[in-house]
Amino acid sequence: MPSGCSQFIHYLWLAFRVFLRNPFLAALIVLTLGIGIGASMTLVTVVHVMSSDPLPSRSNKLFFPHFAIGPSSYADVDPGKGFTWPDAFRLLRAHRAVRQAVMVGGRLAVDRNGGLAPFFEEGRYVSSEFFSMFGSPFVTGRGWSLREDNARRRIVVLNSGLAIKLFGSDRAAMGQIVQLQNHDFRVIGVLRDWHPRPLFYGNSSGAWAFKSEDGFFIPLTTAMSLNLPVSSGETCWGEGGKTSNQCTWLQFWVELDTQVQVEDYHKFLMDYWHEQKEHDRFPQDMPPQLYGLMQKLRRLDVVPSDIRLQLWLAIGFLCACLFNTTCLMLAKFLYRSGEISSRRSMGASRRDIFFQFGIEAVALGLTGGILGLLLTWCGLWLVRQQPEIYAKMAYLDTSMVVATFVMAVFASVLAGLLPAWRACRIPPALHLKVF
Amino acid sequence: MDMPPSVTSLMRHKLTVILIMAGTAFTCAIVINIASIVMHRIALVDAPSGLQESAVIIIDSNVTNMSEDDDSAVRLNRLSQYRGDVFKLHNITYVESSAVMSGLPLHGGLGMSVNKNSNINGEGGLQVTAFIGGPGTLNTLGLHLAQGRDFVSSEYIPSDGIHNLNKVSSAIISSALSERLFHTKDVIGSLIYLSGHPVHIVGVVNNLMGMSPRLGSGDNDYGMLLPLEPDGYHVTFVMRAKKGLRSYAIKQAMNVLTKHNSIRIFNNAKTFSRLREEYFGHDKSMIRLLLFAGFSLLVVTTAGVAGLASFWVRQRTRNIGIRRALGATHFDIFCYFHIENFMIMTGGVVVGCMLAWLFNLFLMKVYSLQALSLNYLVVGALMTWLLGQVAVIFPAFRAAMVPPAEALRFRMG
Numbered sequence: 094m095p096s097g098c099s100q101f102i103h104y105l106w107l108a109f110r111v112f113l114r115n116p117f118l119a120a121l122i123v124l125t126l127g128i129g130i131g132a133s134m135t136l137v138t139v140v141h142v143m144s145s146d147p148l149p150s151r152s153n154k155l156f157f158p159h160f161a162i163g164p165s166s167y168a169d170v171d172p173g174k175g176f177t178w179p180d181a182f183r184l185l186r187a188h189r190a191v192r193q194a195v196m197v198g199g200r201l202a203v204d205r206n207g208g209l210a211p212f213f214e215e216g217r218y219v220s221s222e223f224f225s226m227f228g229s230p231f232v233t234g235r236g237w238s239l240r241e242d243n244a245r246r247r248i249v250v251l252n253s254g255l256a257i258k259l260f261g262s263d264r265a266a267m268g269q270i271v272q273l274q275n276h277d278f279r280v281i282g283v284l285r286d287w288h289p290r291p292l293f294y295g296n297s298s299g300a301w302a303f304k305s306e307d308g309f310f311i312p313l314t315t316a317m318s319l320n321l322p323v324s325s326g327e328t329c330w331g332e333g334g335k336t337s338n339q340c341t342w343l344q345f346w347v348e349l350d351t352q353v354q355v356e357d358y359h360k361f362l363m364d365y366w367h368e369q370k371e372h373d374r375f376p377q378d379m380p381p382q383l384y385g386l387m388q389k390l391r392r393l394d395v396v397p398s399d400i401r402l403q404l405w406l407a408i409g410f411l412c413a414c415l416f417n418t419t420c421l422m423l424a425k426f427l428y429r430s431g432e433i434s435s436r437r438s439m440g441a442s443r444r445d446i447f448f449q450f451g452i453e454a455v456a457l458g459l460t461g462g463i464l465g466l467l468l469t470w471c472g473l474w475l476v477r478q479q480p481e482i483y484a485k486m487a488y489l490d491t492s493m494v495v496a497t498f499v500m501a502v503f504a505s506v507l508a509g510l511l512p513a514w515r516a517c518r519i520p521p522a523l524h525l526k527v528f
Numbered sequence: 529m530d531m532p533p534s535v536t537s538l539m540r541h542k543l544t545v546i547l548i549m550a551g552t553a554f555t556c557a558i559v560i561n562i563a564s565i566v567m568h569r570i571a572l573v574d575a576p577s578g579l580q581e582s583a584v585i586i587i588d589s590n591v592t593n594m595s596e597d598d599d600s601a602v603r604l605n606r607l608s609q610y611r612g613d614v615f616k617l618h619n620i621t622y623v624e625s626s627a628v629m630s631g632l633p634l635h636g637g638l639g640m641s642v643n644k645n646s647n648i649n650g651e652g653g654l655q656v657t658a659f660i661g662g663p664g665t666l667n668t669l670g671l672h673l674a675q676g677r678d679f680v681s682s683e684y685i686p687s688d689g690i691h692n693l694n695k696v697s698s699a700i701i702s703s704a705l706s707e708r709l710f711h712t713k714d715v716i717g718s719l720i721y722l723s724g725h726p727v728h729i730v731g732v733v734n735n736l737m738g739m740s741p742r743l744g745s746g747d748n749d750y751g752m753l754l755p756l757e758p759d760g761y762h763v764t765f766v767m768r769a770k771k772g773l774r775s776y777a778i779k780q781a782m783n784v785l786t787k788h789n790s791i792r793i794f795n796n797a798k799t800f801s802r803l804r805e806e807y808f809g810h811d812k813s814m815i816r817l818l819l820f821a822g823f824s825l826l827v828v829t830t831a832g833v834a835g836l837a838s839f840w841v842r843q844r845t846r847n848i849g850i851r852r853a854l855g856a857t858h859f860d861i862f863c864y865f866h867i868e869n870f871m872i873m874t875g876g877v878v879v880g881c882m883l884a885w886l887f888n889l890f891l892m893k894v895y896s897l898q899a900l901s902l903n904y905l906v907v908g909a910l911m912t913w914l915l916g917q918v919a920v921i922f923p924a925f926r927a928a929m930v931p932p933a934e935a936l937r938f939r940m941g
Contacts, residue, residue: 121835125828132821202592202793210786211592211793275593275791322594398895399814402565405891406821409558413825416551417832423547424839479816480809515543 104452111429111453118425119457122418126461126505129414131468133407134497138473140404141493142486143303144390147289151228152386154191156347156355158184158362159389161379163330163341174296175328175341180369185220189361190347191354194223195313197343198295200324203309204272205259211272214255215324216309217295218316224250224282226348227294232263234282237312245315249278253286255308271309276319278311290486293390294346296326304482313343338374359383400483411504418508422457426450426516437521450513451506458505462498469497544840548833549876552912555829556880560908561887562822564900569815572743573808577633577800578702578735578751580670583624583768584800585778586635587785589613590793591761600688607686607759609789614662616784617767622777626767627668629661630687630758633751634807635796637739638690642752643721644709656705656750657738658722660687661766662757666700666733668768671753674703676716676731679755683730687756694725696754701729702736704749727754743811744898764796774799826915833919837869841927853932865924866917873916877909884908 112119146152162177176184181195196219204211223229224236237248249271251259256266263283270277291302316323323335323342331339349355362381369375384392433446469489476487591606610628617626631637638660641653659665666678683698699720706715706729719726736751765785769777778797785794796803805812841848848861856864888900 118835121831125832128824128828132824202590213590213793213795320594399810402891402895403817406558406562406818409554409887410821410825413551413554413558414828416547416554417828420547420551420832420836423544424836427843428839479813480806481813482810511543 100448101452104449105456107449108453108456112456115425115428118421118428122421122425122457123461123464125414125418125421126458126501126508127464127468129411129418130461130465130497130501130504131472133411134465134469134493134500135472135476136403136407137496138469138489138493139476139483139487140400142488143291143400143483145290146387147291147293147390148227148386151348154348154350155226155386156190156349156358157384157386157389158345158347159382159384160362160366160375161377162375163328164376174344176343176345177338177341178336178343179338181343181345184345184365187361190349190358192222192226192348193346194226195220195343195345196223196294197313198305198307198324199316199321201274201309201321202272203255203259204275206270206272209259214308215305216311217307218313218321218323219310220313223310226346227289229287230285232283232285233267234280236282236310242312242314245318246312247276247278247315248281248312249273250282250284250310251280252284252288252306252308252310254306256280256283273309273311274319274321284310291390293386294344296344301482303486355383411500415504415508418505419511422454422509423512423515426453426512427519430516430519433516433519434522437519443517446517446519447513450516451509454505454509454513455502457509458502459498461505462501465501466494466497469493541840541843544836545872545875548836548872549879551829551832552873552876552916553880553883555825556877556908556912557883557887559822559825559911560881560884560900560904561891562818562825563908564888564904565897566815566818566822567904568743568898569811569818572741572748573811573815575737575741575748576735577737577804578669578671578733579633579800580768581800581804583771583774584669585767585769585774585781586632586796586798586800586803587765587767587778587781587794588796589763589765589785589789590795592791592793594761603686603688603759607757610662610758610763613765613785613789614664616788617765617781620767620777620780620784622770622773622780623767624770625664625668626765627662627664628758629659629665629764629766630756630760630762631657631659631739632661632669632764632766633657633659633737633739634741634803635739635764637751638693639739640722640752642705642709643724646721646724646726653721654705654708654750655747656701656752657740658693658752658754659736660754660756660758665753665766666731668766670768671700671733671736673700674732674734675713676700676729678731679753683755684757685755687758687760689760692756693722693754696722696725696727696756698730698755699727700731700733700753702749702751703732703734705736705752706732708750826911830915830919833916834922837865837920838923838926841865841923844927845930848927848930849932852930858928861930862924862928865920865927869916869920869924870913873913876916877912880912881905881909 148155159174160176160180162175162180176195185193185195196217198215198217200213200215202211203214221237221239221242232253234250236250237246241248251266251271253263256263259271260266260269266280266283269280271280272278288306292305292307293302295302295305297305317335327335327340327342329340331337333339335342347358349358362383366375366381437446473487473489477484614626614628617623637657640656640658642656643653663679663681663684666673679698679700685692685695687693701720709715709720710718715729715732718729720729721727735749736753738748738751741748765781767777767781778799782794782797851861884905885900888897891897892899
């Protein structure tokens, strides 16, 4: 409606003229709003970043079977995140999902012939379908096949960082020999700097999942044949050792493309559970679950409590700033009660006055939002300087910028409601007085 | 000062009063909780480790050709290697004393269950961190013996991985642990049970921090030293460097160790102070964040209260003019506003303290936070009052400057 639009612009222009007349209170309001929004959006961005999807293109197809394998006394210790060797390989060989892979972490001494002093690097022992299932991008070379898995070949896929550290460039690493824990491995592929954050396929949770980076990948079968050390933590309730039924230490992921496949696989897991229970295994009464990737992150990998504390702090801070903005807006609006009552006596309705001050609040909100965005940007810079695990990831993205402005306008409108209502209740002047 | 009229005038401006009280109460509640969290974190970060942190340096040693079948001959070989390394390190000019350990405070160790009686299940036992160290450990770390003695050389046995843990006969514990276990000072010679195995206490040190001190956990200072010589794959060489010469000592020690050992990887060569800084890095940045947030909040609230008070003064210029015309002095007006502000602040503080208590209960349930002690409420209340008065100084001053003639002028704001 053209008249409404021009009225809106008229009020906006009026609002800015008012700011110029009394810049002090306007500046104070913008400052308060800006600080409140800047501080809370900084913290909200950090939480947003920590809850982000590590593999957005594939996360809806990746699933995590969750069994409670150990005895009942281990219910707290082993939250079902690990598989035993026999269970993992039975599920792997059954091949009932589109793709499936077994994996576990290891920290090995890395060396190459000549020059470099040996150092430790974290990596993963995986089965052949790992790379195709997670879509790891290769710069050069390839993963390995099931046949090479079974043959326990001494082959390795390097991540870009480790390849560059050892051989100077990604491509130069192809075909070279690397010593892992004093055994020779040949490089058959190099990944394009692939570090999903959080490292959802590992055994770490919370903040540590953001710090972990895998430098190399070797076949799990090869690692076991060479007795290489495992660093993901194992839970054992007997003396049987890693290949027995009494130690959980492996992670198992599957790819399922359609809902029908998901249901089928869940049924397959239930059948397997019942079958094993008949052999007196799986004493706990918890049936198997099949979690999607984001579901697993939310339920099993906890966001550190300090981050959540910061979120509550942000909300509290924003509320306090809102209160103060309301106070200041009240002062600002009622300051002009003379102007209001004369406008009312000249025919303006209460709605007009309410609308006028509502627009003023929005104008203040937008200005406060700009300041808030600037402060958020500075705040995130400060966060990146901290020795925090998530520091490297603290950046503004489009959704957060939009959220900042939305929050600014929403906050200023909320803060301005009470003052605007109070302002429109000022009665019209009964007779004009001499000023 | 006339109380009743100021109360009635407050009643007439209900909205303003409520807003100021609400803003103050909310800020008060948040700032009190922030202060409590910050103080507890500072206590965690500043807790003494027991070590002579200005002098201790560490270097980790890692064997690279590990295998599952680690027989006793291989272990004995490693044991003598480590002994040789400790001897070589001891002879470095910048090093006063050296020892080999398998884990030390903030850097690994063994989690064990300790009991006063021979409860084989280890249930109801205290969670402590056991540190295994060869001869010279106590001296090198600079731990202060409050009672008893260090281990004698005959008490040390090879650790054989962790298999010889139940052949150990003596232990040195921290005084916090001894207080917790026995509630008395005289514990030398008493028996404690490590997972069912009896061990004599031969010494008590002032402090010995565990391997992973955390906020809100009572067992941060429950450390224990055992006389076992490490022979595993991963050990840490600890040294006490001469005063001010830590970095030289680290360089020399690395040279000495790497010269004769090509199959081991040596890393984490740093001072204990640096190790401690890295460990508590997150807690320190949380402290900074919370302090910054609390301070900003106070600034914002003070500005808000000042702004509103300033406006409110202008709104009542006529009243003030009348008072002045009736004989009130500048000082009377000034005090009047301060007292009025004080009453509003009192309301805000009372509500704020109750809110602070509620917030704290909520935070305690959702996070492992500690309960709010009365001190914080008192200090928070005082600070809020103070800030409220500071916020109103300028407006009250302006009010006091209003001349009596204002009473005669009609103003509409």
